[in-house]
Amino acid sequence: TQLLEQSPQFLSIQEGENLTVYCNSSSVFSSLQWYRQEPGEGPVLLVTVVTGGEVKKLKRLTFQFGDARKDSSLHITAAQPGDTGLYLCAGVRNTDKLIFGTGTRLQVFP
Amino acid sequence: EPEVTQTPSHQVTQMGQEVILRCVPISNHLYFYWYRQILGQKVEFLVSFYNNEISEKSEIFDDQFSVERPDGSNFTLKIRSTKLEDSAMYFCASSGTGSMSDTGELFFGEGSRLTVL
Numbered sequence: 492t493q494l495l496e497q498s499p500q501f502l503s504i505q506e507g508e509n510l511t512v513y514c515n516s517s518s519v520f521s522s523l524q525w526y527r528q529e530p531g532e533g534p535v536l537l538v539t540v541v542t543g544g545e546v547k548k549l550k551r552l553t554f555q556f557g558d559a560r561k562d563s564s565l566h567i568t569a570a571q572p573g574d575t576g577l578y579l580c581a582g583v584r585n586t587d588k589l590i591f592g593t594g595t596r597l598q599v600f601p
Numbered sequence: 602e603p604e605v606t607q608t609p610s611h612q613v614t615q616m617g618q619e620v621i622l623r624c625v626p627i628s629n630h631l632y633f634y635w636y637r638q639i640l641g642q643k644v645e646f647l648v649s650f651y652n653n654e655i656s657e658k659s660e661i662f663d664d665q666f667s668v669e670r671p672d673g674s675n676f677t678l679k680i681r682s683t684k685l686e687d688s689a690m691y692f693c694a695s696s697g698t699g700s701m702s703d704t705g706e707l708f709f710g711e712g713s714r715l716t717v718l
Contacts, residue, residue, distance in 0.1 A: 534644065
């Protein structure tokens with residue numbers, strides 16, 4: 492089973508704090524995507540990382556793909572209430588099937 | 602901006618009844634997917650569809666499930682005889698224009714919530 496484990500599962504923080512979400516697997520992925528899902532809506536793509544060691548920045552969000560392409564992290568700087576949501580990593584292997592991680596539910600309090 | 606649309610947004614059905622969930626993918630996309638998310642749990646892959654046939658399916662997608670693209674626009678998921686454990690949010694997604702600039706991004710619909718009583 493191609494499991495993508497995310498940690499932490501839940502995270503409650505105050506506005507302005509920094510946080511890191513981890514996505515780990517024992518499998519190698521050809522690419523890894525991060526999605527954010529808000530209640531009652533479908534997941535929305537934030538970023539795709541393809542190369543081992545790649546780092547991508549999206550405003551206050553920094554995404555990194557592990558050198559071995561088995562893991563990834565999402566770092567949010569100075570979190571805001573608007574960052575609240577479910578963050579999902581999702582990996583692609585050799586097929587067109589996207590495997591989702593277990594999810595990290597983030598709550599940012601004002 | 603083009604989007605994936607799903608209907609119904611919520612369906613309540615009795616156990617054993619047939620349910621059809623409908624999706625209109627983005628018009629120039631080539632790959633279509635169904636995922637489901639049981640309340641509070643992870644998003645699970647069900648099936649992918651390309652070139653008018655299933656390209657991959659998960660162990661969840663048993664004989665009770667089927668997909669169809671009856672015309673050029675709709676992509677449907679049918680559950681023949683619903684069970685209580687089929688209660689979930691079902692997401693349709695589409696991707697892939699076949700062009701070199703394709704990012705591989707999946708575009709998800711807002712989901713159809715199925716409640717089986």
